[in-house]
Amino acid sequence: MQIHEYARPADLETAYALLLKGKTNRLLGGCTFLKRTNLKIGTAIDLQDCGLRYILECEDAVRIGAYTTLRDIETNDVILREFGTMLRDVLEHLIGVQLRNQITVGGHVAARFGFSDLIPTLLALNARVRFYHGGEKTLWAYMQEVRPEKDLLIELILPKEGRRGKVQMMRLSYNDYSIFCLVVSRSGDRWIVSAGVFPGRARLAELAMEQMNRTPIRKQDAAQLAQRITNEYRFGSNFRGSAGYRRELCRIFARRAIEELADDYTCDT
Ligand SMILES: Cc1cc2nc3c(=O)[nH]c(=O)nc-3n(C[C@H](O)[C@H](O)[C@H](O)COP(=O)(O)OP(=O)(O)OC[C@H]3O[C@@H](n4cnc5c(N)ncnc54)[C@H](O)[C@@H]3O)c2cc1C
DSSP states (O other), rough: OOEEEEEEOOHHHHHHHHHHHHHHHHEEOOOOOOGSSSSSEEEEEEEEEOOOOOOEEEESEEEEEEEEHHHHHOOOOOHHHHTTTTHHHTTTTSSSSHHTTOOOOHHHHHHTTTTTTTTHHHHTTTTTEEEEEEEEHHHHHHOSSSSSOOOOEEEEEHHHHHHEEEEEEOOOOTSSSSEEEEEEEETTTTTEEEESSSSSSSEEHHHHHHHHTOOOBBBGGGHHHHHHHHHHOOOOOOOOOHHHHHHHHHHHHHHHHHHHBBOOOOOOO
């Protein structure tokens, strides 16, 4: 990237005004992605003084500021207590501690990277996002926007729903990018199924979820539901894996997750 001017605003209002001021103005997160691009940036807006690095426990949710690093999230006790190891399981594969100390969750989520396995995990945690101008919405709604307007992501909101979940990814080596990722979670009878790296942006399996949320799920339903989830997604091929391979991973991951999370069959009579 090439930066023409650098600004370090002390508040969000100034940061957002600067963002809108020029077509090529950009917000800076940890710059790990931006540094690898050839972008010509008019004004680079450094968010480090805007007070967005926090993990805040509220009564019904945990709020994570956009400037919080992935390492902050991975090592946070409140996150571990409320969401188990789901986030840690996915984050610990991201290269190394130095890089995770640099990457901001806002930079990662706002960019909606198609190679992300963090985003499917956040979707499975029923995450919401809050933007400076666009306000609060579900992460899923943001993922579906065709051309999101230029905006500043302020925070992520993870509802405390007591979700249990299973995150599964396939990679060629421990720190490589994922070939495919599937995350299933449940809170009582409310299931969420999300997947990513098709390759392409993370998506919920909405039709399968509708069925799963209508009737109690038993372990013996796993194979049939896994097929249903797989049928709902479209898979593609790239140098990391073929569509057929990803389809097979999806079916196996979904079956394993449902078998692990579903209740045992009980006979009422
Ligand atoms: C060596 C290497 C290996 C990697 N391996 C993986 C991997 O295995 N899996 C994986 O998922 N990713 C991987 N990544 C990608 C990494 O996840 C991204 O580089 C990172 O998420 C970008 O975050 P950042 O904070 O550095 O954002 P930046 O690079 O600073 O910004 C990214 C984009 O987000 C915008 N932005 C920043 N903050 C905000 C905000 N608050 N609101 C709105 N927009 C904002 C910026 O303007 C920019 O467009 C890897 C990266 C590197 C360098």
